[in-house]
Amino acid sequence: xxxxxxxxxxxxxxxxxxxxxxxxxxxxxxxxxxxxxxxxxxxxxxxxxxxxxxxxxxxxxxxxxxxxxxxxxxxxxxxxxxxxxxxxxxxxxxxxxxxxxxxxxxxxxxxxxxxxxxxxxxxxxxxxxxxxxxxxxxxxxxxxxxxxxxxxxxxxxxxxxxxxxxxxxxxxxxxxxxxxxxxxxxxxxxxxxxxxxxxxxxxxxxxxxxxxxxxxxxxxxxxxxxxxxxxxxxxxxxxxxxxxxxxxxxxxxxxxxxxxxxxxxxxxxxxxxxxxxxxxxxxxxxxxxxxxxxxxxxxxxxxxxxxxxxxxxxxxxxxxxxxxxxxxxxxxxxxxxxxxxxxxxxxxxxxxxxxxxxxxxxxxxxxxxxxxxxxxxxxxxxxxxxxxxxxxxxxxxxxxxxxxxxxxxxxxxxxxxxxxxxxxxxxxxxxxxxxxxxxxxxxxxxxxxxxxxxxxxxxxxxxxxxxxxxxxxxxxxxxxxxxxxxxxxxxxxxxxxxxxxxxxxxxxxxxxxxxxxxxxxxxxxxxxxxxxxx
Numbered sequence: 438x439x440x441x442x443x444x445x446x447x448x449x450x451x452x453x454x455x456x457x458x459x460x461x462x463x464x465x466x467x468x469x470x471x472x473x474x475x476x477x478x479x480x481x482x483x484x485x486x487x488x489x490x491x492x493x494x495x496x497x498x499x500x501x502x503x504x505x506x507x508x509x510x511x512x513x514x515x516x517x518x519x520x521x522x523x524x525x526x527x528x529x530x531x532x533x534x535x536x537x538x539x540x541x542x543x544x545x546x547x548x549x550x551x552x553x554x555x556x557x558x559x560x561x562x563x564x565x566x567x568x569x570x571x572x573x574x575x576x577x578x579x580x581x582x583x584x585x586x587x588x589x590x591x592x593x594x595x596x597x598x599x600x601x602x603x604x605x606x607x608x609x610x611x612x613x614x615x616x617x618x619x620x621x622x623x624x625x626x627x628x629x630x631x632x633x634x635x636x637x638x639x640x641x642x643x644x645x646x647x648x649x650x651x652x653x654x655x656x657x658x659x660x661x662x663x664x665x666x667x668x669x670x671x672x673x674x675x676x677x678x679x680x681x682x683x684x685x686x687x688x689x690x691x692x693x694x695x696x697x698x699x700x701x702x703x704x705x706x707x708x709x710x711x712x713x714x715x716x717x718x719x720x721x722x723x724x725x726x727x728x729x730x731x732x733x734x735x736x737x738x739x740x741x742x743x744x745x746x747x748x749x750x751x752x753x754x755x756x757x758x759x760x761x762x763x764x765x766x767x768x769x770x771x772x773x774x775x776x777x778x779x780x781x782x783x784x785x786x787x788x789x790x791x792x793x794x795x796x797x798x799x800x801x802x803x804x805x806x807x808x809x810x811x812x813x814x815x816x817x818x819x820x821x822x823x824x825x826x827x828x829x830x831x832x833x834x835x836x837x838x839x840x841x842x843x844x845x846x847x848x849x850x851x852x853x854x855x856x857x858x859x860x861x862x863x864x865x866x867x868x869x870x871x872x873x874x875x876x877x878x879x880x881x882x883x884x885x886x887x888x889x890x891x892x893x894x895x896x897x898x899x900x901x902x903x904x905x906x907x908x909x910x911x912x913x914x915x916x917x918x919x920x921x922x923x924x925x926x927x928x929x930x931x932x933x934x935x936x937x938x939x940x941x942x943x944x945x946x947x948x949x950x951x952x953x954x955x956x957x958x959x960x961x962x963x964x965x966x967x968x969x970x971x
Contacts, residue, residue, distance in 0.1 A: 513645070651667055704941070747801040760830065762932070
């Protein structure tokens with residue numbers, strides 16, 4: 438049973454947990470104190486204002502993030518915590534990446550071309566890229582980077598997405614071929630993951646060298662890390678900052694109070710319940726972004742009562758999605774329609790938005806042999822901000838349809854322990870992904886995280902065909918058909934997509950909303966700059 442957060446892929450970057458009432462009150466007091474200090478002209482908040490004009494060079498950006506600890510790493514391919522991800526995005530770069538609009542763009546690759554049968558992907562590399570130590574990046578470095586990631590004796594975070602990769606063949610210094618053991622028309626999506634940074638052939642994580650906008654200076658696991666501008670960076674003019682410091686905080690209280698007292702310039706992943714409180718401070722700006730993140734309820738379709746699709750539909754119709762978003766996300770999210778990947782070009786937007794229908798839910802339960810309703814156990818844990826709250830709200834809503842939900846709350850270690858992927862009715866979470874990569878991760882008999890135990894022959898055939906279809910329009914039509922099957926028969930209840938929310942001092946410039954689900958513009962601090970004295 439694979440339960441490692443590293444290999445699972447979507448565990449490491451989970452946001453901080455939702456606050457308790459005590460914490461909201463405590464942070465409110467800190468806000469009041471912060472406002473008093475600013476009014477008295479104390480500290481940098483009194484002399485720095487919102488920047489204007491062209492970007493200015495110089496200064497140190499101090500970023501606060503919750504989480505991390507003694508296991509923190511600078512390894513390009515072994516990120517676990519949110520702070521790990523922030524570090525590797527700035528030290529290293531993959532061949533492709535998802536920009537703030539969730540569009541796949543070239544990064545270290547200049548061009549990526551699939552063969553007609555989607556089994557060989559040719560990558561032409563940028564010719565102007567140097568590593569931090571001044572050596573040019575070559576095809577050999579690309580090949581050895583991927584060999585390191587998929588090493589069967591020590592597979593790294595991105596290995597699961599590369600199961601179909603047979604070899605990376607070096608054609609010349611600036612061209613490589615990714616040769617696959619089965620067709621994949623969306624293999625370029627796999628190449629656009631932050632866990633696939635290109636490193637030198639002689640890479641040593643203890644002395645990290647990459648191609649990113651910042652270079653390593655110091656690192657204290659669980660405390661902080663400091664990076665300096667990469668003067669050899671291939672993007673003209675970037676980065677603007679002289680230094681970048683990433684600081685670890687143990688909890689949200691400490692994180693938010695550090696921002697209010699100007700100990701840090703920006704913080705990532707604010708609990709959505711605190712947005713209004715933090716936004717009340719005139720010195721602070723909120724960065725909010727719509728994402729494709731989702732926190733589903735998972736129904737095992739191979740076990741009763743969920744082996745009856747009428748029961749699954751009844752459960753989906755029991756959900757008041759608007760109320761769920763309001764109570765769990767404090768209104769900071771978009772409606773879900775029991776399908777993931779809302780930004781995928783193949784997303785079937787013509788399907789009706791599913792709404793709560795208690796009468797129809799009762800009818801379906803009666804047709805399935807449960808005229809008096811039924812009782813189920815829902816396993817929950819604080820795996821994601823709002824997960825436990827979502828379970829509680831669902832239990833209240835489902836009771837109207839005669840569904841008695843007994844909530845069993847366990848700790849996160851237990852949830853992702855030996856019983857993970859075996860729960861009859863539980864929850865999970867994922868960040869933004871396009872459809873076929875997400876299917877390969879969670880919705881096929883061969884998927885490593887098929888928590889619903891979904892195995893639908895017609896669906897499987899459509900996915901196999903879509904994976905081998907290079908033409909975008911044809912592939913999107915197949916994706917729409919597969920999504921419609923899941924919409925009608927699948928094992929997920931997807932009630933909403935949470936926004937990503939961060940906060941920063943008004944003198945910080947260059948941050949933009951990002952659909953990726955990663956905090957603070959996807960941690961792309963190359964574009965950030967600091968305003969001067971007012």
